Structure formats: structure tokens, C-alpha cells
Amino acid sequence: MSKLIVSRFLQAIPTIWIIATLTFFMTRYAPGGPFDSERAIPEEIKVKLQSHFGLDQPLFHQYLLYFKNLLRGDLGPSFKYPDWEVSELIATAFPVSLTLGLFSLLIALLIGIPAGMLAALRQNSWLDYLPMSLSMAGICLPTFVLGPLLIYTLSTQLGIFPALGWHGPSDWVLPSLTLGLFYASYIARLTRAGMLETLQLDYVRTARAKGASSLRVLTKHAARGGLLPVVTFLGPAFAGLISGSFVIESIFFIPGLGKFFVTAAFNRDYTMVLGTVLFYATLIILLNLLVDLLQAWLDPKSREVR
């Protein structure tokens, strides 16, 4: 197990390096710069700003400097929010996104897995058709439609939850629901497919032949194999969830990380783009490792291969 962890960390180094390099040069070659805004800045101020941030240096020199700082864990200052370090910006926004993501995931799992299992157990009955049609709708319905719909019904009309903002737990419900229902739909379908495949396997028949009850067959024998595809999906899904969603954050006015992803790119805020991309990449790598560990725990065969 520790061998797996160490080797993954070693593999992560070149991955991160490649991502950082590509992002670095792509943003630099994109037209425009951090100080080109609609309101023109006087030329001498722009030159001064550029020299302050080292942008007048040769590109390769800047690249080396960025990596030198990166190795020390320094993501640099933001070009657009000059009083802030990139790492500070991420540190303030990430807890918000993390909370939103965790709750969405919780909703997704609590709805998706039971719905999928039920559908698989009662294949081709209304308990299969109903959740599966709903999940298809959930996948097709964009969050920018579902979000306002939920606001309209649960907030404007019924007044149960607040519509906007991010102040207390009651604010978390609607955005988590909006984000979570999409993932719940996906997880329900994955669970159903996985369980259907597992339920017709020979070892499930063996369990039945022993006299095991349906519940025991499901929980003790079928669930592990049936949920493996869901676990595989969870890694990237979780990374996507907790790194913020621009759409959700815009609809519900949430000060999360997603906003920075998009605005940093628009603003040519070089260090901010690099910082958020690297943060996201690291998250994905870490979560995939977590998924692999989870899989190893679920599937004894995969423990040996590594």
C-alpha cells in the first residue's frame, strides 16, 4: 500500500510539471495581458507595472523564476488583486467550495446509490422506470435551469430556504441540491448498471443457493462489485465538485473558487490562472489516489497487482 502511495507521488511530479509548463506558455501566448483593460492605462504606468511584476524580462527567464518560486511553495502575487497572494485567494475561497462540494456529494450518494440499487433489484418495474427517467432528466437539465427552478419553488414560492448568499447552513441547501442532483442522477445510473451486472454473476447465485436473504445477498455479496464503477467515477467527480462551479456560484452568489477559475483567465491574471490550474491538478491526483486506495480496500485482487 505504501509502495503505491510513494510511486503515485513520484508520478505526480512530472505530471504537475507538464501541466504547469503548458499553462504557463499558453497564457503568455494568449493575446492581451493583465494590464490591458477597457480603460487604457497611461503607457508609462503600464511599463512600470510590467517591470514591477517582472513581465519585461525574457519569457524563459520568467518561466525559470516562476518554477523557482513554485518549488518554495510560492504561487506569486495576483496581478489583478495586487494586495493578495494567489495562495491567500485560494485559501479564502476553497473552504466555501469544499463545503458546497461535500454537501453536494453527500446528496448525490444518498440519493443516487439507493435509487440505482432499487432500480436494479426491481428491473423493468415502475421502481426502475421512475428513478431512471428522473435521472435522465437530471442529467439533461443544466444547472442554470435547475438552480433558478429550485429558487423559484423552494425559496420564492414556499420560502423554506434563502435564495442567495453564503452566510449559514440554511444557505447551503439550494446550491448543494442543484449541484448534487446532477451527480445523483449520474451515480444512480452507474449504480444500476453495476448492480445489474453483478446480480447475475455466479457468486450471487451461490449466495442465494446458501439460503441467504435478499438483503444479505445485496449488502454482503453484490454491493461491493456493483459499486466499483461508482467509486471509479467518484475521484474526478469529487475533484470537480470541491473545486467550485462557476455557474452555481454565479446563480447563488457564493464566494467560491469557481469564480477565480473563470475571471482569472479573462483577466490574463497569469499567476492566478497557473495557481488555480495547479491546485485543481493536485486535487485530481490526490483524489484519484484516494479512489485507488478505496478500490484496493474493496477488491482484494487489485491489492496484489500493485
Added chain:
Amino acid sequence: MVYGMPSTPNPPRIDLMGHLSIKNLEVSFHTREGTIRAVEGIELAIEPGEIVGLVGESGSGKSVTCNSILQLLPTPPARVDNGKVEWSGKDLLDYSESSIRKIRGKEISMIFQDPMSCLNPYLPVVDQVAEPLIIHKIYNPAEAKAKAVEMLMKVGVKRVKEFPLSYPHEFSGGMRQRAMIAMALITEPALLLADEPTTALDVTVQAKILTILRELCSDLGVSVLFVSHDLGLVAELADRVVVMYRGKVVEQNDTASIFKNPQHPYVKALIACRPTLENTLWRLPTVEDFMSHSAEQKPHTQKKGAHSRFLHPRKNLLVGKDLVVQFTSENGPVRAVDNVSISIGQGTTLGLVGESGSGKTTLGRALLNLVTRTSGEILFQDRLMDLGTRKSEMYFRKSMQIIFQDPYASLNPRLTIEQTLLEPMMVHQIGNSKKERLKKVIDLLEEVGLGEEHLARYPHEFSGGQRQRICVARALSTEPEFIVCDECVSAMDVSVQAQVLNLLKSLQDSRGLTYLFISHDLGVVKFMSDEITVMQNGKIVETGSAECIYNDPQTEYTKQLINSIPLANRSVNFSF
């Protein structure tokens, strides 16, 4: 018509405990393609302590019968249309799911064909063996586990004592099936349903499993329904044999009588079409011979000459010298083929026998350069095999072909038969035009017993035997000299096996082909081969003419291989 039904009309109803009686059972499968009547009114009874063999080819309804006893058939598509399954005087088919659960694993247990897929890969074996005791609340979990270890030791699974957390994938096939037996018998049921329990195993392992099954069942007084496609194997174990054909029981009688005096033509055919070690036929009789002709008519079979077919030693077509194939595994390098030298004469068949893991498949593939050899050299038609250039690679690939075990997996499901057969010809530029190639393809299909009408079809539209014929045709499409037949009839029923073996023999005759015939079945190998090589642990232990190997085995291992073959398959005194 049912021959040899037991003559007791109404058994006295004194004690029906542990008495199974299937009456007029009818089961059908309803799918979109239509209705298949799998079991059409069968009658079967098992007395307490009796071992009954249920024999038939795939699709005969034997497994369906077996699975319907405990309501384990998937419904839908399966449906029991009629009949009764009386157990201790009560009809099991009337039981609700929750009441049949109390019978399953406690009064009636089951073991299945493939112990790998039938054990849960995610749970330790001990837990699975202990589970029936926990489900039926016979012991608490801790006691059940202790009892499971004890039971596993009894069937010879010693690993669990040392490694209590062993998972199924850490066991060999034989050990897994032992664990299945332990799991089925741990509750000391009254009846054991064994559905092809040794089919997926090597002969030597099969022999051991049968011994365990026989001893344990007689110790515990368990009656057994032993389902198998192999009549010879059933004869080893069963007191009485029931033969099924197309959903019906065609004959049942005590074991000795069935072999001595089979009545139904299908049963006669089953006994005759399996190559045994003693018969020396040149062509095997097939079920069709028996079913289409009257049973008395002598099928067209010829005896093989007492000597080998060849008076003079043939020139060697293929020579392998000091071949080594080494794989790296976790526990260091493993030599799958360990310093093996073989030679195969032009137009002859070399049989290669050994248990799974003995390296016979790897050797076959190494000879074709389908796996890379670590060292050693191969001479083909006196030419040193070297695939360095595209030109020499084309030459060797064209002249050497292979037929695999599983005709389902080895045909591309998305290509029509025409495409499958045309492709090798196009690669090797055989035939000058599309028209000429197509003509060749049709000729090939006819040669293997299929026809032009099959050209546009896809593999899934064929039966297993037909698919293997297509694989034979594909191998022939490059006009090769040498073909490796890698367990190419192992997955088949005896009747289909006989047809394919006959086809391979007649092709050898008409085309002068040279075969390397790999199989774990000594009877089949002996039927096909001029010479036999026995492999064990990557090494050759013995080589000799087919007759010599059987009559006078030189090594302990070969003797053991021969002795593991069910007696009835070694010598069937059956004359036409």
C-alpha cells in the same frame, strides 16, 4: 420412449424424509426471440444416500432441471410450466421465496461448475464457507468460522489454517472447488446438487475432487445429483445414471447396465463417440450416425492400422531446439517453457499433453512466435525462424496457423464470416482478384462442412461446433503447412468434439497438414496423434509413439495422468 424405467410403480409411503422426486417437470424460457422448451416432462427420483448421475450435452436441460429444484432459475425468462419437485413429501415448487430459503443450503446444497466465478472474489474463503451456518443460525459467527476451518481441512484446503484471510483468487482451481464442497456440506445437508463440478478442472485434479466428494458424501450419508456432460465421469461415481436429450429423459438405469447394454441410440452414440485410450478408430462415430441410421447399422468407421500410419520416418517439418520462455512475475522469473526440444515430422501430428500450467500452450505459441522466446531456435522447413524482416515474417505467418480453444472469443464478433476469411488472404495476397478470393472462401467453407449461404452471417449466429469449423477455415485460408490446435475441442460436447476431430483428420489427409495438437485430454490426444509428448512444469517428461505412451508409460507423471482418466473412458467394451 424411455428405456429401463425402475419397475416399482408406487413406492410405499413409509418415510419420505430426504427423498427427492421430480414429476413431469416442464420448464420453458421466454425471450424476445421466442419460447424455448428446455425441459419437457422429466421424471427423476433420488433415494436417501443414493448417487444419481444426470448426463446430457449442453442444451439438453440437465442444468435447468438441477437449478429448478431450489428455484434458482432466473424468472423471467425461465418459467416452470408444469410438474412437481417433491422433497420429503412436499412440493418445493409451491414454496415461497422465504420458505425455500430455509431449504437452500441447509437441507439441499449446491455446487457449481466454475469455482472461480462461483466464489465471491471480495470475501475471504473462510467467511464464505462459514456463511451457511450463520444464515441458518446453526452456530454464531465465531463458532461457524472455526467449524469452517475444520471443514476446509477435511477437504484438503490447508492454506486457511496458515492464512485465514485468503481470498478465492489466491487458490488454484482445484482448491476452490474443494472450498465449494466444504461450503455445501458444512450444514450436513441431506441432498447435494452438483452441477458439472469438475468440468473446469484438469483430469488429475478432477480425480481428486471426485474422491473427496465420494468419501465425504458416504461419510455424511448425503445423496447426490451429479450433473455432467461426461458419461464416463458419471460412471465413476453414480449408482444410477439418467440420460437427458433435448429436454427429455431418454434412458435411466443402474450404471453398470447402461454401459453394458445401452438401449437408446443417443446413449449408444454418447458411449461410442468419445475417443478412448483403447479404441484405435480412424474416424469417430458421431451422434448423427446413430440417430439417423438405425442403431444396428454399422457406422462408417475404420480401424487404424496396428502400426503407425507411416512406415518410414518422415522428414521433420518443424524443429525447436532448447526453447526457453521466461515470464517475470512478482516472485521472480518463471520458466513457462524450460529448455524444451521437439520435432514434428511432415504430415504427422504431435500430441502435447499436460495439466494446465504445464507450459503446453506457451510452447505452442512460442513455436509460432506469438510469445517471444527467451532463448532457443526454431527451424521450419530447414529454415531458421527469424521474424526480423517483413518478408520473412510474412513467410512464417502464412505457413503456420493456430486454432484456439474458445471459438466464441477467437472470432471477431463484428466481422461477417466472409470478412473473417477474406482478411488473411488479402494480407498474404492469395488469389489475384476479389472474385478469385471469394471463390476460395466458398471452397473453404464447403471443405469444413459449411456453405455459401453462411458468408454474410456473423459469428453469434452459429453454434459452438460451427464456429470452430469457421476457425478451422480461417486457419486454412492462408494455405498453411503447419497448424497448432490449442485445446481446440476442450470446450465442446463429446458429440460435437467427434465431428471436429473427424474434420481435422480428414483435412490432414487431403492437404497433408502437420499438427501440433495440444490437449489435457489423453484420450483425444491419442486419437489424433502419431507421437505424444508429455509436459510437466515447463519440461518434457516423456515422448513416444501414441501407443507406447499409453501401453507402457515410462514416468510416474504419465502413469498418474492415465490413471486419472475415469475408468469408463479408458476402456469401453463397446462393439458395433
